[in-house]
């Protein structure tokens with residue numbers, strides 16, 4: 629059966645925990661696997677990316693494979709070629725492919741018709757590859773995942789949803805503090821809060837993301853107003869567990885969702901998170917192509 633990775637819920641708990649441990653191993657030995665020798669991996673970007681593109685392109689190379697970057701203006705998909713046909717042709721040439729796009733339906737349709745694994749590199753509703761790197765960063769920092777508390781503060785968006793889905797699968801208690809109208813749906817698996825101070829009490833990690841995601845530009849001003857009191861600063865971190873860390877998937881907007889003091893301060897593990905994207909995604913590719 630072809631394995632896909634669209635939301636993270638496709639993994640069993642054991643697979644997820646083994647993937648995180650494998651990612652930590654690969655970080656110690658980046659050229660220790662040639663799982664992609666002789667294989668090409670398609671990477672379709674219909675939205676901008678710095679980290680996801682860098683980490684997948686470099687990671688595929690380290691695994692002995694060849695990354696094929698595809699931009700929308702270079703694909704016939706943008707001129708009306710059917711999604712089904714695109715999935716068939718990609719499946720003829722690459723061993724797996726990922727896509728960053730707007731609607732989740734496009735990724736689901738590609739996966740329905742592809743005969744190779746399809747992975748989600750960010751959609752409007754999900755960012756599961758980011759959540760893998762986030763769990764890896766937690767495991768590196770605390771030596772465990774089960775029973776940790778991670779509080780996400782801000783917009784209940786794709787990043788928050790993937791943390792809720794993938795984090796709870798790994799035994800992490802995920803809390804989301806968001807204003808009314810910006811909260812996650814209760815079924816995502818997180819505990820929902822309106823008050824950030826209440827949500828961070830006892831937390832091991834405080835996580836935030838941009839207030840204006842790609843595709844939300846038209847409502848930027850109302851989002852900034854609604855989320856103004858959901859900034860992660862040192863005072864909020866002081867309310868969490870004594871050894872709590874600050875996380876952010878990046879890109880950051882210092883002064884909006886996070887202060888510069890936290891972003892570049894002693895309690896952040898944000899730059900480790902950015903590095904861990906590559907190691908976690910290499911472990912994912914190994915699993916999908918096993």
Ligand code: CP
Pocket residue numbers: 676677678679680681750758877878879
């Ligand atoms: N965190 C993340 O996905 O970053 P990019 O948008 O730069 O890929």
Ligand code: NVA
Pocket residue numbers: 750751785786787837838840841842877878879
């Ligand atoms: N929520 C953000 C994440 C960027 C990596 C967005 O979708 O733009």
